[in-house]
Amino acid sequence: MNVSLRDRLQVSNSILETIGDTPIVRLQHISSTSRVEVFAKLESFNPSGSVKARTSFNILQKAMEAGDLRKGDTVIESSSGNMAIGLAQACLVMGLKLIVVVDPKINKLTSQLLETYGATIEMVTEPLEEGGFLGARLAKVKELLKITKNSFWSNQYGNLDNPKTHYQTTKEIYEALNGRLDYLFVATSTCGTLMGCADYIKANHPNTKIIAVDAVGSVLFGGEAGTRKIPGHGAGVDSQFLDQGYIHDFVKVSDLECAVGCWELLEKESILAGGSSGAIIKAFQKYEDQIEEGSRCAFILSDGGSRYLDTIYNQEWLIKNIPGVYDALTPIGGWKIKPSFEFNVAIVGLGPKGLYGLERLLAQLKNKKVQEIVNIHLYNKNEYFGAGDVYRFDQPNYLKMNFTNQKIDIRSQKQPKSIVKLKSYTSWLSDSTGIDESLLKDQFSSRKMVGKYLCKSFEDLISSAPENIKIYQHHEEVVNITENEDVLQLETFLEGKSKKLVEVHNLLLTTGHAGNRSEILENKESISSNIDFVYPVEKKLTNIDSNSSVAIKGMGLTFIDAVLALTEGKGGSFSGECENMEYFASGNEPAVIYPYSRSGALMIPRVGEMPNVPELRFFTAEKLNEIRKNSAYKFDFSGELLSLIKKEFIYRYYSVAFRNSGEDIIENLSFSEILNEIENFHKKYPFEQRFSFEALKSPFIQYKSYDTSAVKHLLEKTLAQVSEGRKSPLLAAISAWHDISPIFNDLYSFGGLTARSHQIFDTEYFSFFNRISYGPPLENMYKILAILKAGILDFSYGKSPKIAQLPNGKFELKNSYSETSKKALTDYHIDARIPKMKLPEQSSLLYKNLFKEIKMQVFQNIDETGIYETGGMDLSKEGHPISKEGKELHNITIYGTPTEGVTFDNDTLSRSRNDFSSVWANGVVDHLNKIISNSKNIK
Ligand SMILES: Cc1cc2nc3c(=O)[nH]c(=O)nc-3n(C[C@H](O)[C@H](O)[C@H](O)COP(=O)(O)OP(=O)(O)OC[C@H]3O[C@@H](n4cnc5c(N)ncnc54)[C@H](O)[C@@H]3O)c2cc1C
Incomplete structure (x- = not known):
């Protein structure tokens, strides 16, 4: 029988006198290497079952000595666990009343214990929007203190007698270990125990390293607050006691690791301990590699496991609350239930x-x-x-x-x-x-x-x-x-x-x-004069200065969004409609915008009312199946498909043009007969617009040179044609692609085109079909025309210019196709393309x-x-x-x-x-x- 046990067998005058001098046990099987010695101080041997027996008694005793608390007074505390039980026992002995403020997360056994000790339980039911349940409990404590006569707040979160209690706890460890200790592992929470130990060590044994054991999801050592299922260690708010300067290191432990630690302690050392003890076991094992050989380590195991029989030691609870637990541990006697899949x-x-x-x-x-x-x-x-x-x-x-x-x-x-x-x-x-x-x-x-x-x-x-x-x-x-x-x-x-x-x-x-x-990569990029992605436009384009000059690469939908963001988005406004629409500058927009792209062509806008058109006749699934000789057949886009696509465009264009002029429909004619009819039509109506697929694809072949006036002229002409809506032959022609594209998709997918023609389609036709078929609504294109007329859009360098960034950060635009040495300098460059995928590099x-x-x-x-x-x-x-x-x-x-x-x-x-x-x-x-x-x- 050792001395302290003999001491304990001496008669005590009150149950509170048995607090402290808890046993310390050598753990033989927790270290994986036996390089170090491991000891556990079992605080569950305190009369209320935890280390908080010390804290609660010391706080009350000190308050009584100071005259802040008298027999018959009411102690108020926020706690759903060990502190509440410690106080309940101490108050009963000391003739004090106790109100414990708890939240719905309190476990059944704790509330039964508190009631049995005669404490009053005040339950808060709603968390505070800021501060959660802890905030709500503290608010309730403050309210109760106001309305309860002769009341005293033991305040485990801020009362300095909390940490001071643990000078004694730590002293007991050194006494038991003959003054030799290299590492002390203590769980965090209010950090009262941790800092009490740390203060004592700093003053008396500065070479001992103190390791804080914190929970994943606790904020004490940084990081976001997260859900924690196992209580006892960690905190969702900062501690009033913690001074990290006193702590050698900290280890974070997840709920799963904590549960595994508890079961390991039970299985290997026959110690049924609470959650924070399991956390310490795991923290030690995670940290063990860093501990010097021959070191002596001690753990403060705060409480026993009996109050955790419904949680950590309950198989159903574990499976429901701790993901991965089924594979991570085996309870003694094996799993009696299986997790539902x-x-x-x-x-x-x-x-x-x-x-x-x-x-x-x-x-x-x-x-x-x-x-x-x-x-x-x-x-x-x-x-x-x-x-x-x-x-x-x-x-x-x-x-x-x-x-x-x-x-x-x-x-x-x-x-x-x-x-x-x-x-x-x-x-x-x-x-x-x-x-x-x-x-x-x-x-x-x-x-x-x-x-x-x-x-x-x-x-x-x-x-x-x-x-x-x-x-x-x-x-x-x-x-x-x-x-x-x-x-x-x-x-x-x-x-x-x-x-x-x-x-x-x-x-x-x-x-x-x-x-x-x-x-993640984008956020690192500093905002510069080179803007490589425009969305969200308000964030990306607001920094562009008024009166600056801007080059925009790409003339698709994103270009339109960017131009509107730089004009309308900067306070400019429009009045009038269609070709009469005017742009009124706000003075905040750039002085000039230079759009440019490979073709220099703008998109063809869309309208709601499309012409009635005949069914596809040449590019049909049936016709293509006739060409397709077997399931592995690959189509040659230029050799086999393009001519059929062109036929559909021509057929649809003239179906509507003929109908507009009151001519006979051409639906039953062969294609060569249709071509004859078209020639006759143009003879009869020499001023009617002639359709050319090639001109649709390369619209500027009809113009002497490419410049702003050519772009304006083409845009006005296109807008007039599209505005005809149901009567527009151009829209009829374009509608062919809308119907062809699902059939084409089936041919194209999974390498259905020959490799060479696949490449030709992607590089030469993909953006063309996009440009003519998926343009913006007519109204937005009229806005572009109005901005152009206001002199803000300048297309002088619109077609395949050379562009370079100069050392001063500005951009130089030069025409690649003209002999002139004309060039423009811009302050900004915007990439308004939606790039095609280029995996894996980009x-x-x-x-x-x-x-x-x-x-x-x-x-x-x-x-x-x-x-x-x-x-x-x-x-x-x-x-x-x-x-x-x-x-x-x-x-x-x-x-x-x-x-x-x-x-x-x-x-x-x-x-x-x-x-x-x-x-x-x-x-x-x-x-x-x-x-x-x-x-x-x-x-
Ligand atoms: C400017 C613009 C205008 C368009 N206008 C039209 C139009 O008018 N009509 C039309 O039919 N189509 C339009 N489109 C095409 C448009 O892309 C499709 O209509 C549609 O948005 C495609 O849907 P999605 O879900 O595939 O892609 P998206 O709408 O782009 O959605 C993808 C989502 O995934 C998220 N994401 C991406 N990477 C990750 C990651 N690693 N982790 C988590 N989240 C991620 C993104 O944040 C985004 O929320 C337009 C496209 C653009 C760019």
């Missing part, structure tokens, strides 16, 4: 395509009556889930759709039906504005308004998800995806700081254009990493005509990436713009074009069922 899915990128994927997945899960828990993790770089970058609703109204309202519809035409009755855009808009739906159909909306519709549809979907489907929204950028056996690990950055890994079984990548850009961190980690490879179209790399990635017909080893990654599906190159023209709001989302949703349910049936077979 949970299937984890992620969608990375929550623009329209991610939203479509979510809609299909929910429909499939419901239709197939999936009962298992399915966790759907949604990741998006911005907070506009459903709208993404293009339709975020903090953008200005002048950024318009290039689709009429009637074409916008989140609803899928496919089975199974959606889990909720979603609305078409026009029906939603009509409900929101009170305007009759029929009047809205042919209108163009702002992208912001469409974003509101998309977000509303997103909210309707997630709020109607079945009970077993849990949806988690993460406003984070995914930067890497790695394979770990059968799961995928997602690595994210949050506000450029923390990173975490989430494991999922299956994943949909719908990162859109932004897939090529990384916010891509976001995520795609760069995907090429490394899961070994994605670029798509190559290879045949006897050559090898063509599109810049996109290699994909299977179901949208799964194919690795360098030729492996199809079935648990990843890519949908939307990132499939560009392998497929064609995914860059729209269309639900039907290259719809990998439906295939994916179906595949996810199959994947889930496969895992379940495999696990049944194993049993």
